[in-house]
Amino acid sequence: MKRRSWLSFLVVSMFMFGSVLPASAAGNYNVVESGTKVEMEGKFSFTVPENMIFLNKDDTIKMEKENGDIPTMNEIGSVHPIEDSENWALFIEYEDTGHISDDEQNEINAEELLQSYKDGTEEANKQRQPEEQFHVIGWNVKPSYNAATHELEYSMLAETAQKTQFLNYKLQVLTRTGHVSFILVTDVPALAKDKQTLREKILKNFVVKEGQRYSDFDAKTDKVAEYGLTGLILGGLGVAAAKKLGFLALILAFAKKGWIIIVVLLGAIGGFVKKLFNKKKNNAAPTDSDEEKPSA
Structure with missing residues (x-):
């Protein structure tokens, strides 16, 4: 993030997400509708689930930039609801880190990780005015690993000085050569419902191809990551480095679409995506003059 403070990024992002996109923006995206199978x-x-749309890698990055977000460039797509009653967004990322060992699956110290984030955040707060500070509250979902499915999930809750809460939820699937991150942007009350949507409708339609699964790892030929599950939670840093660079660890692990005022972000993205879908639908509908034309 160069010299730009994280809190400044938070505030700027909040205002940017609240701004109105150019009218021409909605016409420049390739919206993939439900029932379509895409390769990644x-x-x-x-396979895009019912009542959802998909944006590919390039369009996802483009949407982020136009909304004032900073892409990680690991994006491979995003999924969005089209129903007015649904208000969430899902970003999918892939990092070719090398094979991540899950040997420490029973040694993840959630409290130590949490303290690292808290310490780093409070150290950074010393450079901020009281009204500009934000604080880590705790795990909304404690880090846990499912050895059968090779899935790591966690969600951290924070709040501003004005007591506005925000979070992100990450579900990371380990593969032969790296990991896929499903980053769910939602609010606290809707998290349980939207997690269920992620697991039952989205994850079930996402397929890691044969030869790319975690169990396909070949120790003789495949690259191995330099960190394990704890390092993955810390954004690729080891525990010792995270203690030394607590705030940096915080940024690396959670800067992506998590530490944003969720209500503002969802309102902007949700309206933007529904505008995309409705415009595509209207463009596809035949005009009255078309209907009156006799067939050749």
Whole structure:
């Protein structure tokens, strides 16, 4: 993030997400509708669920930039609801980190990780005015790993000085050569419902292809990541480095679409995506003059 403070990024993002996009923006996206199967990175496939749309890698990055977000460039797509009653967004990322060992699955110290984030955040707060500070409250979902499915999930809750709460939820699936991150942007009351949507409708339609699964790892030929599950939670840093660079660890692990005022972000993205879908639907509908034309 260069010299730009994280809190400044938070505030700027909040205002940017609240701004109105150019009218021409909605016409420049390739909206993939439900029922369509898409290929991703040559390693995965995804069938878009009912009442949702998909934006590919390039369009997802473009949407982020136009909304004032800073892409990680690990994006491989995003999923969005089209129903007015649904108000969430899901970003999918893939990092070719090398095979991540899950040997420490029973040694994840959630309290130590939490304290690292808290310490780093409070150290950074010393440079901020009281009304500009934000604080880590705790785990909304404690880090846990499912050895059968090779899934790591966690969600951290924070709040501003004005007691506005925000969070992100990450579900990370380990693969032969790295990991896929499903980053769910939602609010606290809707998290349980939206997690269920992620698991029952989205994850079930996401396929890690044969030869790319975690169990396909070949120790003789495949690259191995330099960190394990704890390092993955810390954004690729080891525990010792995270203690030394607590605030940096916080940024690296959670800067992506998590530490944003959720209500503002969802309102902007939700309206933007529904505008995309409705415009595509209107463009596809035949005009009255078309209907009156006799067939050739």
